[in-house]
Amino acid sequence: MPDLLPPVQADAIDGLIAKAGQRRRSRFDLKRRLSISIAGLLVIVLGLSVAAVLRNSAQSVRGEIEAVMRLADRLVGQDIASAAARGDEAGWNALLDVLDDSRHLCVQRTRAARPSNCPAPMPAEVPRWFSHTVAPPTLELRREFIASDGRVLHAVIRADAADEVLEAWSEARPLLTAIALIGFLINAIVVVTVWFFLRPVDAIRQAIVRMSRGELQPQLPRAATPELGGIVEGLVDLGTRLRQAREDKHRLLRRNLELQESERSAIARELQDELGQGLAIIDANVSLLQQSLDEDAQSQAESQQTLLLIRDSVADCCDRLRAMLVQLRPSGLSEFGLGYALQSLIGNWERHCPHIRFESQVDPNAAPDDALTQVYVYRVAQEALTNAVRHSGARHVRMEFGTARGEPVCLRIVDDGAGLRETRRSRKGHGLRGIRERAEALGAVLDLQSPPSGGTQLELWLPDSVMQVSRLG
Ligand SMILES: Nc1ncnc2c1ncn2[C@@H]1O[C@H](COP(=O)(O)OP(=O)(O)OP(=O)(O)O)[C@@H](O)[C@H]1O
Numbered sequence: 409m410p411d412l413l414p415p416v417q418a419d420a421i422d423g424l425i426a427k428a429g430q431r432r433r434s435r436f437d438l439k440r441r442l443s444i445s446i447a448g449l450l451v452i453v454l455g456l457s458v459a460a461v462l463r464n465s466a467q468s469v470r471g472e473i474e475a476v477m478r479l480a481d482r483l484v485g486q487d488i489a490s491a492a493a494r495g496d497e498a499g500w501n502a503l504l505d506v507l508d509d510s511r512h513l514c515v516q517r518t519r520a521a522r523p524s525n526c527p528a529p530m531p532a533e534v535p536r537w538f539s540h541t542v543a544p545p546t547l548e549l550r551r552e553f554i555a556s557d558g559r560v561l562h563a564v565i566r567a568d569a570a571d572e573v574l575e576a577w578s579e580a581r582p583l584l585t586a587i588a589l590i591g592f593l594i595n596a597i598v599v600v601t602v603w604f605f606l607r608p609v610d611a612i613r614q615a616i617v618r619m620s621r622g623e624l625q626p627q628l629p630r631a632a633t634p635e636l637g638g639i640v641e642g643l644v645d646l647g648t649r650l651r652q653a654r655e656d657k658h659r660l661l662r663r664n665l666e667l668q669e670s671e672r673s674a675i676a677r678e679l680q681d682e683l684g685q686g687l688a689i690i691d692a693n694v695s696l697l698q699q700s701l702d703e704d705a706q707s708q709a710e711s712q713q714t715l716l717l718i719r720d721s722v723a724d725c726c727d728r729l730r731a732m733l734v735q736l737r738p739s740g741l742s743e744f745g746l747g748y749a750l751q752s753l754i755g756n757w758e759r760h761c762p763h764i765r766f767e768s769q770v771d772p773n774a775a776p777d778d779a780l781t782q783v784y785v786y787r788v789a790q791e792a793l794t795n796a797v798r799h800s801g802a803r804h805v806r807m808e809f810g811t812a813r814g815e816p817v818c819l820r821i822v823d824d825g826a827g828l829r830e831t832r833r834s835r836k837g838h839g840l841r842g843i844r845e846r847a848e849a850l851g852a853v854l855d856l857q858s859p860p861s862g863g864t865q866l867e868l869w870l871p872d873s874v875m876q877v878s879r880l881g
């Protein structure tokens with residue numbers, strides 16, 4: 409498929425697209441960005457919910473523990489004080505035992521009758537992070553009792569939050585599990601939705617790249633949203649317009665070349681009919697004059713000399729005219745076909761450049777039926793051979809025209825010269841541009857390259873549409 413743009417611009421655009429692609433790949437694409445942003449937002453919301461649950465749990469544990477400690481304070485203030493005042497050590501111990509047995513308190517005392525583990529460690533089923541967050545700081549009351557024998561007994565009454573924390577954990581756990589599950593579900597739904605709706609974006613991007621390379625009917629995805637639908641419709645419309653523009657350009661090019669060829673044929677006809685005939689008459693008249701002068705002996709030598717010069721000039725004119733005719737109208741093309749014309753083209757170069765070895769392999773049956781197509785192929789070969797002789801310094805030039813089994817028809821011209829180089833002069837030529845225009849007008853694929861091993865190879869692959877050939881295997 410020929411490119412829409414001249415090669416230099418198309419290469420530049422390809423480069424830009426490749427760079428843009430690299431930039432895009434080095435960052436997150438839209439889908440990932442959206443998914444990550446929404447997941448981040450969800451994490452914040454869920455974090456706040458978890459924080460609220462923990463705060464509630466902590467408040468309820470703290471409230472309960474503070475209430476118990478207030479009660480203990482009152483009890484200790486009244487009953488233990490009166491037992492101490494009475495010197496009733498048994499009463500003191502009994503009261504401390506009551507407090508020690510209560511659910512949220514524990515007592516540590518000197519000379520205790522039973523071992524004390526105050527406060528009790530947190531139950532194993534409560535995660536450490538939860539108990540750290542929810543458990544209040546340890547509250548305690550200190551009291552002393554002077555026994556009748558003068559001993560001083562100490563008691564430390566501490567809040568024991570283990571039970572309350574366990575209770576808070578059993579209330580908070582289902583809530584925290586629900587929050588985690590809901591968060592996970594919402595995130596999954598969001599990610600799937602984002603990927604589903606933005607899935608066509610990649611395909612649209614690839615379609616744009618293909619369109620910029622000349623593929624104007626790329627496969628476009630079905631858009632899931634009106635916005636993407638609009639973009640897809642716009643691309644389809646753009647592709648149609650570009651195709652139309654390309655067809656118009658092809659038509660114009662073809663028309664232009666047709667006019668050029670018919671103009672050349674007209675000039676050739678004129679030159680042949682008018683100038684050729686005139687020169688022939690001059691030649692005939694000069695011959696007559698020569699014969700008549702033969703009879704006059706006096707000025708014979710001088711006149712003979714002049715006449716010879718005239719005849720030489722006329723002959724030279726005729727040669728030049730023939731050369732111009734060959735240039736203007738491919739020699740033998742209409743009379744003997746493309747195969748013959750290509751062979752005589754290379755034969756002509758062989759005669760003029762004996763220092764170059766020319767080779768040709770031309771399949772006379774592989775010629776397109778259309779006369780104009782034949783002229784285009786001939787012109788491409790003519791220009792490529794001229795370039796090989798003029799610019800490459802080649803010692804060996806080979807031309808092939810034909811087809812192998814199952815392959816399209818191809819014109820191939822290869823030289824072993826210096827190869828194509830980007831020089832200031834090379835940008836000014838018209839020959840390669842003419843070759844490209846003709847290839848485009850034919851809808852042919854043109855491949856012009858200089859391999860690293862040297863030389864230049866031109867290949868013109870003719871499309872099936874212009875070929876009505878009897879293919880040879
Ligand atoms: N076979 C080749 N080997 C080496 N260089 C080539 C060959 N064919 C073309 N070139 C380079 O490409 C340039 C462009 O070729 P092009 O035929 O367009 O212009 P030109 O031959 O210089 O001029 P014009 O064809 O208009 O008379 C040439 O000047 C030459 O440098």
Ligand SMILES: [Mg+2]
Binds near residue numbers: 838
């Ligand atoms: Mg040229």
